Each structure stands twice: as C-alpha cells, then as structure tokens.
Amino acid sequence: MNYISLAEKLVAKALKAGADAAEIYISADRNLTVNILNGEIETIEEADSAGVGIRVIAGGSLGFSYSNSLDMKALEDTVSMAVKFARLTTPDENNILPELAGVTTVDGLFDPDIEGVALDRKIAMALELEKMTMSDVRITKSSGSSYGESISEVFIASSHGPSRSFKSSGCSLGVSVVAEKGDQKKTGGEYSSRRFFSDLTPADQIAAKAARKAYEMLDPKMVKTQKAAVIFDPDVAGSLLRGVIAALNGERVLQGASFLASYMGKQFASPLLTIIDDGTRERSLGASPFDGEGVPTQKRVLVDKGVVNGFLYNTIAARRAGTVSTGNAARNGYTSLPGIGTHHLSLEKGSHTRPEIIAATEKGLLLNGVTGYGIDAVSGNFSGGASGFWIEKGEILYPVDGLTIAGSGEAILNGIDMMGNDIDMDRSFAAPTFRIAEMQIGGI
Amino acid sequence: MRLNQFSVRDIPRRRFLGMTMKGGLAVAVTPALLSQLTSCSGGASSSGTVLDTDRDMLSRVLKKALEKGGDFSEVYIENRISKQIVMEESKFRSGLYGISQGAGVRVISGNKTGYAYTDIVDEERLMRAAEVAAYVASGGGAGTVVSLTDTDYKSFVTVQMPLEQIADEQRIEIIKRADQAALSYDPRIKMAMVDYYDEVRGRVIANSEGLYLRDELPMLFFIVQAMSSDGKARHMARERLSLHSGFEMFSQVTPEEVAQNAAREAVAMLSAEEAPAGIMDVVMQNGWGGVLVHEAVGHPLEADNIAKGIGAFTGKVGQKVASDCFTMIDDGTLPNYRGTVNYDDEGTPAQHNVLIENGVLNGYMNDILSARQLGMKRTGNGRRESFRYIPIPRMTNTFIAQGKDDPAEILASTKKGIYVQSLSGGSVNPVTGMFNFTCREAYLIENGKKTVPVRGATLIGSCMDVISNIDAVGNDLAFGPGICGKGQSAEVTAGQPTVRIRGINVGGSKA
Numbered sequence: 001m002n003y004i005s006l007a008e009k010l011v012a013k014a015l016k017a018g019a020d021a022a023e024i025y026i027s028a029d030r031n032l033t034v035n036i037l038n039g040e041i042e043t044i045e046e047a048d049s050a051g052v053g054i055r056v057i058a059g060g061s062l063g064f065s066y067s068n069s070l071d072m073k074a075l076e077d078t079v080s081m082a083v084k085f086a087r088l089t090t091p092d093e094n095n096i097l098p099e100l101a102g103v104t105t106v107d108g109l110f111d112p113d114i115e116g117v118a119l120d121r122k123i124a125m126a127l128e129l130e131k132m133t134m135s136d137v138r139i140t141k142s143s144g145s146s147y148g149e150s151i152s153e154v155f156i157a158s159s160h161g162p163s164r165s166f167k168s169s170g171c172s173l174g175v176s177v178v179a180e181k182g183d184q185k186k187t188g189g190e191y192s193s194r195r196f197f198s199d200l201t202p203a204d205q206i207a208a209k210a211a212r213k214a215y216e217m218l219d220p221k222m223v224k225t226q227k228a229a230v231i232f233d234p235d236v237a238g239s240l241l242r243g244v245i246a247a248l249n250g251e252r253v254l255q256g257a258s259f260l261a262s263y264m265g266k267q268f269a270s271p272l273l274t275i276i277d278d279g280t281r282e283r284s285l286g287a288s289p290f291d292g293e294g295v296p297t298q299k300r301v302l303v304d305k306g307v308v309n310g311f312l313y314n315t316i317a318a319r320r321a322g323t324v325s326t327g328n329a330a331r332n333g334y335t336s337l338p339g340i341g342t343h344h345l346s347l348e349k350g351s352h353t354r355p356e357i358i359a360a361t362e363k364g365l366l367l368n369g370v371t372g373y374g375i376d377a378v379s380g381n382f383s384g385g386a387s388g389f390w391i392e393k394g395e396i397l398y399p400v401d402g403l404t405i406a407g408s409g410e411a412i413l414n415g416i417d418m419m420g421n422d423i424d425m426d427r428s429f430a431a432p433t434f435r436i437a438e439m440q441i442g443g444i
Numbered sequence: 445m446r447l448n449q450f451s452v453r454d455i456p457r458r459r460f461l462g463m464t465m466k467g468g469l470a471v472a473v474t475p476a477l478l479s480q481l482t483s484c485s486g487g488a489s490s491s492g493t494v495l496d497t498d499r500d501m502l503s504r505v506l507k508k509a510l511e512k513g514g515d516f517s518e519v520y521i522e523n524r525i526s527k528q529i530v531m532e533e534s535k536f537r538s539g540l541y542g543i544s545q546g547a548g549v550r551v552i553s554g555n556k557t558g559y560a561y562t563d564i565v566d567e568e569r570l571m572r573a574a575e576v577a578a579y580v581a582s583g584g585g586a587g588t589v590v591s592l593t594d595t596d597y598k599s600f601v602t603v604q605m606p607l608e609q610i611a612d613e614q615r616i617e618i619i620k621r622a623d624q625a626a627l628s629y630d631p632r633i634k635m636a637m638v639d640y641y642d643e644v645r646g647r648v649i650a651n652s653e654g655l656y657l658r659d660e661l662p663m664l665f666f667i668v669q670a671m672s673s674d675g676k677a678r679h680m681a682r683e684r685l686s687l688h689s690g691f692e693m694f695s696q697v698t699p700e701e702v703a704q705n706a707a708r709e710a711v712a713m714l715s716a717e718e719a720p721a722g723i724m725d726v727v728m729q730n731g732w733g734g735v736l737v738h739e740a741v742g743h744p745l746e747a748d749n750i751a752k753g754i755g756a757f758t759g760k761v762g763q764k765v766a767s768d769c770f771t772m773i774d775d776g777t778l779p780n781y782r783g784t785v786n787y788d789d790e791g792t793p794a795q796h797n798v799l800i801e802n803g804v805l806n807g808y809m810n811d812i813l814s815a816r817q818l819g820m821k822r823t824g825n826g827r828r829e830s831f832r833y834i835p836i837p838r839m840t841n842t843f844i845a846q847g848k849d850d851p852a853e854i855l856a857s858t859k860k861g862i863y864v865q866s867l868s869g870g871s872v873n874p875v876t877g878m879f880n881f882t883c884r885e886a887y888l889i890e891n892g893k894k895t896v897p898v899r900g901a902t903l904i905g906s907c908m909d910v911i912s913n914i915d916a917v918g919n920d921l922a923f924g925p926g927i928c929g930k931g932q933s934a935e936v937t938a939g940q941p942t943v944r945i946r947g948i949n950v951g952g953s954k955a
Binding site (some may be wrong): 040042046143186372379440 | 532535536538541544546554555557558559560561562563564579580634635671673677678680719721722749752753754756832834868871873875876877878880882900901904905906949950951952954955
C-alpha cells in the first residue's frame with residue numbers, strides 16, 4: 001500500500017470536513033520474537049500491523065482519533081469523528097501543528113539484510129547463545145534466551161508542510177540464567193539490541209557477561225548501616241538518572257511538577273555531570289530523521305557541567321513555554337497524541353579509568369543492581385534496593401545484596417566526584433562508571 | 445522475568461509501545477466542552493462484530509492450526525470499547541473514544557508455543573495466523589478438534605447502570621467534582637490530575653478441546669493525583685478506584701472521597717522528614733499494602749517459573765514456608781472486584797485458590813500450559829493484556845486472609861519502626877525472591893504511636909523471610925486496585941488486613 005498517498009488523501013479529507021489544520025500519522029510494523037528454553041523453542045510470535053492516527057485543529061480546538069482498519073470507509077468515519085470532536089472542544093491558542101520544512105539526515109536506521117536472514121538461523125543463534133551461557137559450570141539453570149526483531153515504517157502528512165517518512169529496523173539477542181549454590185539462587189542476564197543484525201554483540205560475549213552476573217553474586221554478605229561512597233556501574237546509571245530526564249520534560253516543568261523547574265541556567269549537580277540527548281546518531285536505536293510530529297531531531301546538551309541547559313519540548317508545550325519544539329515529540333505509535341520523550345541519551349565521559357575509581361575508594365559500594373523508581377521527578381528524592389560489591393581500601397572484597405541506598409537528588413547529584421572514561425555509546429543510556437562521594441546505605 | 449521483557453528495553457519506550465499497542469478504532473478529544481460528547485459517542489461504537497465470528501470458521505482455523513502436529517490450538521477474539529478523559533490543571537486535556545479489536549491464534553506442541561495475531565478478523569487472516577502459529581509443531585501425533593459447544597459459567601459481575609447508557613455529561617461531572625474537591629481541600633494543593641477510564645471488553649475463546657465462550661465485562665478505573673507544594677517541599681499523591689461494574693461505582697465511593705484522600709496524603713507528606721535507614725519493624729496498614737504479598741509471594745507462586753524449575757518456591761508444596769498466622773488467597777470470583785475474571789483468558793473458570801494456608805504452601809497459580817507441565821489442576825489464572833499477547837499465569841484478587849489481631853493493638857505493641865499507610869508499587873525477582881517496594885505515605889512508629897511522616901523510602905527483602913517474619917495479622921481486611929506488569933499488564937486487586945513484619949530493610953536517607 002502507498003501510505004504517503006493514503007496519508008495525503010486523508011489530510012485533504014480532514015480539511016474538507018472542516019479542519020483548519022490536519023496531520024496524519026501512519027505506522028506499519030512487522031515483529032518477530034523467538035524464545036528458547038532448555039535447548040528447545042519455547043515460543044515464536046509473529047505479527048504484522050498498521051494503523052492511522054489523525055490529529056486535527058478546527059477553530060483552535062484539537063481532536064484526535066485512530067483506526068487500525070485501513071478500509072477507506074472506516075478511515076473516512078475516523079477522520080470525521082476527529083473533526084466533529086475538535087469542533088466540540090474549547091479552543092486553546094497553544095494548539096498548533098508544527099510548520100514542517102526539512103528533516104535531519106540520519107544514516108543507518110534500516111538494515112536491508114535483516115529480513116533476508118532465514119528464521120532458522122535466528123532460532124539457531126538464540127539456541128547457541130543459551131548453550132554457550134549454560135556451558136559455564138557455575139550456571140545451573142536457564143531462564144531462556146531470545147531473539148527479537150521489528151521492521152517499522154512511519155509516514156507523516158500534514159497541512160503544514162511536505163510529507164515525510166522513514167523506515168527503521170531493530171533486533172535484539174539476549175539470555176538469562178541462574179547460578180545456584182546450596183539454597184542460594186542468583187540470576188544474571190545480558191542482551192544486545194541494535195538497528196543492524198551484523199552489529200549485534202557476538203553471542204560469546206553476551207553469554208560470558210550473563211553468566212558472570214549470576215555467579216559473581218553468590219555468597220553475598222550484608223554490611224552495617226552506614227554512609228559510604230557508591231560507585232555506579234554503567235548498567236545502573238539509567239536507574240538513577242532517568243528521574244533527572246523526567247524532570248527535564250518541558251510539560252512537567254510548566255505544571256510545576258519537576259524538581260528542576262526553577263533551575264534553567266543554574267547549577268543543580270556536580271560539574272562532572274553533562275547529559276546529551278541525540279536524535280541524530282548514526283545506527284542508533286534512539287535516532288530518527290524527525291520526531292513524532294515530523295519536527296527534525298537534534299543533538300542537544302540537556303545538562304552542561306551540572307547546569308540545566310535545556311528542557312524537552314514538543315510543539316504545543318513549546319508554544320505554551322514561549323519557545324520552539326526541540327524535536328522531542330514522542331508517540332506511542334499511531335494510537336496517541338504526541339507526548340514528550342528523548343532519543344539517545346549519554347553522559348559525557350570523564351578522565352578516570354574504572355580501576356582508578358575503585359582504587360581511589362577507601363570504603364564503599366560498587367553498585368551493579370538497583371531496584372525502585374530512581375530519582376522522583378517531582379520531589380527529587382531517591383531510595384532504592386541495592387546490590388553489588390563491597391570495597392575497602394581500594395579493593396573489591398565480596399558481593400553484597402539486600403542493601404538500600406537513599407538520599408536527596410540534590411545531595412546525590414552534587415556528590416558525583418569521579419567520572420569514568422569507560423563509556424559504551426551503543427547502550428540506550430550510555431554512561432561510564434561514576435562515583436558519588438557519599439550516600440546513606442541501609443544494612444544490618 | 446521473561447527474557448523478551450528486558451531485551452526490548454533497549455528499544456526506546458515510545459517505539460516499544462508502538463510495537464505493542466497496535467489496533468483499534470478510537471476518537472480522542474482535547475480540551476473542554478466535553479459535555480457535548482454525548483451527541484457523537486454512538487458514532488463508531490456499533491462495530492463490535494468480530495465477536496460474531498462464525499463458529500464453523502473457528503473450527504476450521506483450530507483444525508488448520510493443528511495440521512503440523514500440535515496438540516492444542518486456540519483462537520482468542522477480543523473487542524474492547526473504551527473511553528478515557530483526562531483533566532490536568534483543571535482543563536480537559538484529552539478525551540479518547542476507542543474500539544480495539546483483533547484475534548490471536550495459539551498452538552501448543554509439547555512445551556512449545558506458537559502465536560500470531562491479526563487486527564483484521566477474517567478467515568484468510570486467521571488461517572494465515574494459524575499457519576504461523578503452527579510453525580513450532582513438528583511431526584508428533586496431530587491433535588484433534590472437538591466440536592465447539594457453548595460453555596456457560598457463573599458471572600461474578602453485576603451491573604446496575606450500564607456504561608453504554610451513561611451520558612458523557614455524567615462522566616465530565618464526576619471528573620469536575622474530583623478536581624474541585626482536591627483543590628478546595630487545602631490551599632497547598634496546587635494541581636490535580638484526574639484520569640477517568642471505562643471499557644467494555646468482549647471475548648470469544650474457542651479451543652481444540654471444544655470450548656466456546658463468549659462474554660462481555662465492563663470496567664471502570666478512576667485515578668486522582670493531587671500535587672501539593674508549600675514552597676519548600678512538593679508531593680504528588682494518588683488515590684485509585686476501580687471495579688468491574690456499572691457507573692454505580694461512584695455512588696458507592698464518591699469522586700470527592702477519592703480526591704480528598706489524595707489531597708490529604710499530599711498535604712500530610714509536605715512535612716515528611718528523612719526516613720531512617722536499616723533493618724526495622726514495619727506495620728502495613730490494611731488495603732493496597734497487599735501489593736507487598738502480591739509481589740513478594742504472589743509472583744513467585746505463578747507457575748511459569750515453577751514449571752521451568754527456577755522459581756523461588758519450586759518443589760515446596762506441602763512445606764511450611766510462612767508463619768502460622770499467614771494465609772494467602774487468590775480469588776477471581778470476588779463480586780465486581782477489579783481483578784475478578786469470571787473465567788480467565790483461556791476459558792478456565794475463576795476460583796478461590798488458597799495458596800498458603802496457615803504457613804503451609806498449598807499450590808501455585810497456573811495457566812493451561814504450566815498446569816500441564818506440572819500435572820496440576822487448572823486454577824483459572826491464564827490471563828493476557830489483549831489479543832496481541834499469549835496468556836501467562838497471572839494473579840486476580842490476591843490477599844492475606846483476615847486475621848484475629850486488633851489493628852490498634854498491632855501498632856501499640858510496636859516499639860519502634862515504620863508505619864506504611866500506602867505503597868506506590870514494587871517489583872520482585874521471582875527466581876531469587878528479592879523484592880522491593882516504594883512507600884508513598886509512611887510514618888515513624890515511636891513507642892507504639894504513629895509520629896512524623898517520612899519520605900518515600902524503599903522496603904526490600906526476600907520473599908521467604910518476609911512471610912516467616914509476619915507476626916501479627918489484623919481483623920480489618922481491605923483491598924485496593926492496581927495494574928500489574930509482567931511483560932504485559934493485567935488489572936488486579938491486592939488486599940490485606942493490617943500486618944506487622946519483623947525486620948525489613950528500609951531505604952532511608954538518615955542513619
């Protein structure tokens with residue numbers, strides 16, 4: 001089906017039905033998931049689907065509708081419902097569509113080879129990954145391995161600029177296992193997720209890391225309740241910092257529901273903390289030529305050396321704030337109005353190696369597992385369950401589990417005193433190892 | 445804990461949701477004057493015909509699905525009509541009217557499951573889905589399809605004011621009342637967010653065992669969030685109300701009560717101090733605190749990880765796993781409760797399942813596949829978020845049974861600790877049994893009395909320890925509604941009387 005011409009046809013129909021402005025968002029996806037357990041296929045799931053989201057503005061009022069039936073009669077009804085509903089709602093001067101012009105050129109979003117790889121080979125890869133992980137004698141049981149992929153196309157047509165589309169792919173390979181010793185059980189998992197099939201991390205590396213995560217946590221100890229340094233492994237950086245990202249959401253800021261609302265241009269964290277959102281990074285899962293309402297994506301410094309440098313906006317929130325969209329409109333496919341989200345997030349790396357950070361720590365926790373909700377975007381508080389390794393005099397002594405860590409966002413973020421240089425930019429939240437000088441640790 | 449759960453995490457959230465939220469026909473509205481919605485609410489709602497799919501055709505699809513040698517096949521057809529209206533900052537920000545429909549075909553062959561779904565329900569697509577789902581089967585004795593006969597089960601849901609007959613003015617009115625009640629509660633309440641949702645979900649389930657079921661269940665979900673600020677501290681409080689029922693839900697509990705509860709919490713928590721850190725006694729107030737056992741014990745008792753031989757409670761049936769005063773039940777038959785299912789999404793009737801009785805493990809919650817793998821009777825816990833997902837073992841209404849202790853006495857006899865009035869939610873690793881919860885509203889206990897409020901601390905521990913360390917169970921059983929996530933979401937309730945747990949690690953920020 002020619003989705004661009006369908007989308008443009010629906011824009012014309014919406015305008016004819018009485019809309020002053022109309023935007024049609026179409027997405028079409030194909031998904032495959034293979035789960036392996038104990039050397040056998042556990043599940044295979046496959047589906048194709050497509051749908052249309054219709055946003056119209058009439059007399060300053062906004063209406064939205066969606067349909068997963070591409071039957072012209074159903075689509076016409078959906079368009080007229082959107083227009084009809086828009087007419088009934090109260091106008092708001094902030095209700096505008098973006099003026100669309102160019103798009104950002106981003107290479108490597110679609111892997112043309114991914115669908116050419118036979119299903120049997122994909123199954124074999126997941127089987128092999130599980131086998132490799134289980135070959136470690138310290139690993140006693142499998143929770144399963146999996147391969148997943150999706151091919152997705154997005155089309156946007158608007159009364160306010162030229163149509164646009166892009167095609168993207170994604171695939172992932174992962175495994176999860178259990179290490180047992182007496183009554184103890186520890187789980188470990190690792191995965192790789194990429195746009196290109198050939199970029200997936202080799203299975204032996206995934207297997208080794210998943211196995212290590214499980215067995216290295218056997219025989220944990222508890223430590224006393226105390227204040228000590230906490231070193232964040234790259235695996236858990238996002239668990240802490242996603243609350244900071246949520247607090248940079250321009251709409252939350254406008255609502256006063258962000259602990260960073262009054263910090264634009266002001267220092268709120270250690271000068272070692274710089275956070276970048278990049279929608280333009282080649283071959284990155286977070287990248288795209290335009291956002292959920294067609295606005296070109298950007299690379300932006302959100303936090304610059306501990307100072308809030310920019311909030312995240314879509315078109316409507318930006319207008320309300322008296323600024324312009326930052327290309328951060330995010331959609332849950334075609335079924336929702338554009339919200340606000342990020343692309344590829346990374347921290348700026350520092351100067352220390354990870355071993356240096358550990359060696360420089362007199363007493364503390366090397367954190368590799370955090371549970372809970374991260375920093376609360378509204379209040380800025382943080383509290384979570386913690387596991388990892390205990391360090392004394394610069395040496396890793398033993399695994400620890402069942403601890404808690406907590407503090408105010410202000411104290412934690414200002415407490416970052418060492419930033420590592422061990423960043424892997426292929427992660428969705430790319431961060432190096434970093435240290436917080438002191439946090440409250442709860443134990444026995 | 446399914447692997448694909450974390451393997452998709454690297455795909456940005458909106459994209460992941462895009463991949464998993466496909467389908468439906470819906471109309472959404474932003475800003476006010478929604479009172480006029482009534483005039484067009486009937487527009488697109490009359491097309492729930494996928495449920496009328498011809499039964500002979502379903503038999504052909506079930507047969508096709510078994511052609512490669514599978515031993516069980518199933519067609520699940522769903523039609524969901526929903527309305528959602530959101531008010532933020534006293535403005536109607538969006539309204540949504542939707543129809544989501546589609547079908548999934550599942551084949552089980554030994555331990556293997558094949559699944560494919562389609563949002564267009566016709567014979568051609570269902571046959572194609574059947575072929576894809578059958579991929580997992582190879583050779584073996586091909587299963588047979590028993591002819592489909594109507595199955596009828598008792599309904600535990602009664603409706604006095606059907607949603608279809610409720611004018612949208614009434615929905616708007618409920619939302620406005622909640623907004624006003626929250627804002628007028630105290631000048632320190634700066635904003636309210638009111639989220640109104642209702643749906644009617646129709647299901648047809650047909651399987652190769654000859655089962656044919658069709659039903660429709662209404663559901664309401666009403667959430668009020670109130671944000672307080674005194675210039676120094678800020679707190680976002682939440683209160684939820686949800687039932688499988690008609691609009692009469694709001695005469696049982698008024699929108700004002702819901703809003704005032706949220707506002708009360710928001711104001712109370714402004715004076716919260718830092719929580720202490722370390723291991724201490726915890727008293728959990730009756731109600732939604734039951735999410736602690738939902739996570740800590742409920743998930744580990746779901747049979748999928750037991751069948752894999754990795755779950756924390758594997759091989760422990762008949763063993764003493766908890767203290768004598770601890771009995772835990774999952775019951776999908778409680779009248780009109782949010783977690784009530786009548787029968788699960790595989791067609792197994794809902795039951796009153798006693799999971800742990802006086803400290804002894806009685807059994808697990810299963811779906812068809814795990815029941816078969818473990819050689820257990822089906823318990824009616826095979827649930828799915830929509831036709832886009834395979835059913836997996838899930839909880840319904842899960843609770844700690846009524847005890848004998850006086851709640852006031854439980855508090856009075858606790859010298860020092862934390863009194864947890866409500867929890868935001870939590871999670872558990874079902875293999876290791878390590879759980880965590882975040883407190884929403886909590887207080888210090890000093891000499892048997894609730895004293896100062898303390899900030900959102902995390903509670904962590906291991907499931908085995910927590911149920912052995914419960915030493916008092918109150919006589920004030922109550923429930924709260926929630927959304928449970930396990931790769932896919934399910935509506936549940938969690939309940940408990942007031943209980944005391946000796947020795948939980950509290951993630952405070954004060955020594």
